[in-house]
């Protein structure tokens with residue numbers, strides 16, 4: 328018995344023509360927003376993109392996009408995909424294992440309830456977001472689940488820095504594109 332969740336075919340070619348080291352945070356944010364947009368345009372999942380970087384050097388370790396519908400796995404969020412790919416590539420479940428550089432997760436929006444936990448368990452030391460808040464739910468209809476008001480504090484307390492609102496408008500544009508595309512909004516608890 329095994330579980331297989333795969334990234335879409337276009338990602339490899341897309342990443343091959345991009346730099347493998349991105350020192351600038353603004354550029355890292357641009358990449359995940361671009362991944363979210365391409366995922367909508369290719370019709371290969373929801374409007375979410377994520378990446379794991381070596382925090383200080385900017386070396387790109389992995390990328391992820393939302394794959395819930397194509398893979399029939401409700402947990403196949405962009406953050407899950409990027410973290411799993413980074414961990415399997417590095418051969419460890421803990422991205423803060425001794426000897427490893429600090430890692431940063433970059434996402435086009437604040438993680439949902441599930442991915443919030445996944446970020447904590449992953450060992451990343453930094454979380455950078457294009458934006459956060461209820462706008463994603465208002466625009467797309469996705470349910471992000473319950474998140475405590477002190478979510479940033481709780482991450483900080485566990486040694487994870489949070490860099491929020493790095494390019495809110497760019498992320499929102501993709502959510503509007505997704506809404507206007509009329510694609511499936513999966514939401515198991517929706518009325």
Ligand SMILES: [Zn+2]
Pocket residue numbers: 404405406438439440441442443
């Ligand atoms: Zn999620």
